[in-house]
Amino acid sequence: MADSIALPRLQPISPQLHVVRLLPGVALLAAIGYAGKLLEQNVGRYAKAHHLVIPNIEYVLWAILIGLAISNTVKIPDAFLPGIATYEFWLKAGIVLLGARFVLGDVVKLGSISLVLVAAELAVSIALMTWLGRLFKLRPKLSSLLAIGSSICGVSAIIAAKGAIALFTFPLIGHWLGMSDHAYGMWAGLAVDNTAEATAAGALYSDAAGKIAVLAKTTRNAMIGFVVLGYALHWATAGQAKFISNKASFLWQKFPKFVLGFLLISLLATAHLFNKDQLTSLANLSRWAFLLTFAGVGLRTNFREMTKQGIRPFIVGALGEIAIAALTLALVLGANRIFRL
């Protein structure tokens, strides 16, 4: 899942944790997100009133840009860091609530297509990153980390750096190719490693693309346990890791629980447990949660940190990501012809 470049990892929240510690950072996320929303509404209005031709910039991009500007120009006081790290919590809560916008049949249909594409993406990504790691003589365990990060879920600064770049390039490529919302969302969900940035990359294209990007990325996330287990068994066989005795427990521990929450809400919505107004409220709650996430995506991206990672891992990561982006684009365009996404 998403990890921070400049921020500490959010520790599991225990009942003893002082919620007060989180408030400054959460307030900052909310302020940035809301400022993005206000800018979206008012810049367009101002341009229209003054007959200016300005591209319509959505709140998603404004929130990320404001966060980026802050994190790359001033040192964020320590008091804000625990709250900023909650962006991952808002992301997962937002994904669960987004389940209300999916009929379970659509989840099964699109999820099945995603699963086939994810399987192809996993096989090629892992093989490619392992080969690149050998070519650039990276330590085998670092190659494994990059392979897992690139194929499923980014956990390193290298992966996070690429996610930030994808945010600005993917929508441009998608528009240039004239991709449909579904096809683009599927591509963003398959190619962007970090869940927060995959969600943002999708939402930057359109609301519908954002929904599909979350679904495709969630399918990828659900696979993480199997891939990590495979690597763990490989390293255990090589005598360089502890042997895993209870594989089912390992898989459950690694399985992202928000996937189950997403499916449950979708099931409840499909069973008409919520009326139309309630579904609208749930969708809006999901948007508010994502608003805080997008502010966090900007705040966690620090370009200075990217230069500290070492040039070889960065080159391997960059080459791998470009190849994976091209491969997944080809996969999605092919699937679009067959399934009419």
Next chain:
Amino acid sequence: MSREKTGGARFRISLDTWAVAIALATALLVRAGVLKHVPW
């Protein structure tokens, strides 16, 4: 992904589980009519 749940003898809930629990509780509040209209 899901974080470790046990810290010594104490049971600790992962971030994932908290997010799911809070989201489901919020959905229940919407269903029960406590949260009537959430604007965007």
